[in-house]
Amino acid sequence: MPSPDESLVIIGIGEYHVGNCPMSTIGLGSCIGLVIHDTVRATGGLVHIMLPDSQGRTDRPGKYADSAVELLVRELVQKGCKPTTLIAKIAGGAAMFRTTAGSLNIGERNIEAVKNRLKSRGIPVSAEDVGGNVGRTITYYPCENGKILVKIANGTLKNL
Amino acid sequence: MLNSQQLDALRELGNIGAAHAATTLSTMLMSNIEMEVPEIDVLDIGKVHEHVGDELSAMVLFEINGEVSGGGYVLLHIPKNSVIRLTNAMLGMSEPDRDLTEMDQSALLEIGNIMVSAFLDATATLLNIIMLPSPPSLVIDMPHAAFQSILAMQEFADINEVVLFRTELHSDQHKITSNLFLLPNKPMLDEIVRMLENLMK
Numbered sequence: 001m002p003s004p005d006e007s008l009v010i011i012g013i014g015e016y017h018v019g020n021c022p023m024s025t026i027g028l029g030s031c032i033g034l035v036i037h038d039t040v041r042a043t044g045g046l047v048h049i050m051l052p053d054s055q056g057r058t059d060r061p062g063k064y065a066d067s068a069v070e071l072l073v074r075e076l077v078q079k080g081c082k083p084t085t086l087i088a089k090i091a092g093g094a095a096m097f098r099t100t101a102g103s104l105n106i107g108e109r110n111i112e113a114v115k116n117r118l119k120s121r122g123i124p125v126s127a128e129d130v131g132g133n134v135g136r137t138i139t140y141y142p143c144e145n146g147k148i149l150v151k152i153a154n155g156t157l158k159n160l
Numbered sequence: 161m162l163n164s165q166q167l168d169a170l171r172e173l174g175n176i177g178a179a180h181a182a183t184t185l186s187t188m189l190m191s192n193i194e195m196e197v198p199e200i201d202v203l204d205i206g207k208v209h210e211h212v213g214d215e216l217s218a219m220v221l222f223e224i225n226g227e228v229s230g231g232g233y234v235l236l237h238i239p240k241n242s243v244i245r246l247t248n249a250m251l252g253m254s255e256p257d258r259d260l261t262e263m264d265q266s267a268l269l270e271i272g273n274i275m276v277s278a279f280l281d282a283t284a285t286l287l288n289i290i291m292l293p294s295p296p297s298l299v300i301d302m303p304h305a306a307f308q309s310i311l312a313m314q315e316f317a318d319i320n321e322v323v324l325f326r327t328e329l330h331s332d333q334h335k336i337t338s339n340l341f342l343l344p345n346k347p348m349l350d351e352i353v354r355m356l357e358n359l360m361k
Contacts (some may be wrong), residue, residue, distance in 0.1 A: 012206030013308060014320070027214040027304025030312045050205070050312055060320060063205075096309040097221060097297045106312045135305025137214045153216045153301045 008139070014063035016047035018075040024139040028092035030107035032065065032114055032130070033138045035089045036072045036123065037146035038081040044142045045072040049092075051106070052113035065113035073121060087126040088118050089148050089160055091138045094131060107131065127160040161202045161321055162353070169356040170325065173283055174198035178327035178340055180282035181275040185338075188271065189249050189331060196328040205311060205320050212324075214302035216240045218260070220272030221306070222293035224280065230347030233310055234279060234293065236272045237303055237339040243268060249334045265298055272296050279340060287355045307343075314345040323349055 009023040013031060017023050023046045025033045037044035047068045054064035061067035077083060093111035111130045118125060129136065129150050137151045138160075148160035162170070175198055186193040201211065217239045224232040238246065240260065247267045248254060276293050284291035299306050311322060325342040344352060 010209065012204075012209050013311070015206045026209045027212070027302040027308060029302075029305035029307075029309035031308050048206075050308070057318075063320075094305065094309075096299050096301060096306050106309070135214065135302035137302065151214075153214065153305075155216075 011046055011048045013048050013050050014060045016045055016062040016068070016071060016075075018045035018072065018079065019043060020142040022139055022141050024137065026137050028136045028138065029094055029096045030092070030110060032090055032092040032110045033136070033140075034068060034072070034114055035140045035146065035148060036069075036076060036086050037089065037140075037142065038076060038085050039087055039146065040085040041081055042143050042146075043076070043079065043081065044140070044146060045075055046140045047072055049110060049114065052109040065110055066117050069114065069117040069121060069123075073123070083122070086123050087146070088123050089127045089140075089146070090114055090125060091129045091136050091148065091150055091160065094135065095133050096135065129158070129160055161323070162200075166353050166356070167200050169360065170200055170353065171198050173286060173352070173356060174200070174325055174327055174342065176286055177279040177283040177342075178329065180278040181340055182329050184274045184278045185271065185329060185331075188274070189246075189334060189336075191249070191331050191333045194330050194332060198325065198327040201324045201326075203322050203324055205322055208307055208311070208322060208324070209304050212303045212307050214304050216300070217303050218243045218264070218268050219299045219301070219303065219306045220268055220276070221297045221299065221310070222272070222276050222280075222295075224291055224344075224348070225294055226284065226291040227289040228291055228348055229351050230345050230349070231314060232342065232344035232348040234276050235306070235310075235341040235343060236268075236275055237341060238268070239337060240300075242336045242338060245334050246271070246336050246338075249331075249336070260300055265300075269296055269298055272298070275340070287352065287359070289355070310343055314343075319346055
């Protein structure tokens, strides 16, 4: 098993990281933090998705739900992971502004788009903390059975 | 995205708007308000988290309506402890360690309305147009989560850069910090820059 790199990687909007070090996304609102974790190899990836559909755009695959799923799967398979041992965990997709109709749509559309793409790839969603109207900061620990710590603004923590 | 002359013009616009907002806050608190020089950063969307964090804060959000194309928002951001000190100062209370209540929410909406109206009035007057704030939305949560949601609403599919336009206002007497953010989308930013360039001709 590879030794964990203890430095925390912070992943901004549209960015991703694959490896076995802890990784984090700060302040997910309508965005989604998608983790695809290899249950056998204690490695995985985290991507910070902003919008549901790339509509064929290829410049930033991590920004869109459809291309982000493909991106993580491709990177993990390249590192030797078997698609059959991959699981997914998702967090985010909130509606931060209840009076603004558009934001609600984007969060929910993001959740739906990620789930659809995972389903078509045959990757099960093993845990999720999505929707609602709270922001979330998540930290993913590939070497601790793919644990995800979700923090909300009032400081409450939960494991995913 | 913007040259230095355009940045200077925007900074001046922000200066005038924020100065008017600061005056209203000063009147409400009966205290001096210090104002920093507006910061304008052109950022990649992936770097927004380096400027806007996840510490519990209140944000009062207004959509900009009126005689300007495109879309944009003005956002008043106040960290939680400053919100409590602000409400306490306004209502003559002294209870520094408490949770945010409905009282704070009312105070925030009131202050947000007054400050943002002043900000938009002053900038619109300079540009010689009418700009009006929508009714406010109040969010008490992580600033990055709010910003990120605004970006997602602003048709940022093809845009990977965001203009972060921030002015800090603070009261040393009451130890209150607040930030006014202007978040125009690309069409609105382009039009404001064009108006400013016409003014300077």
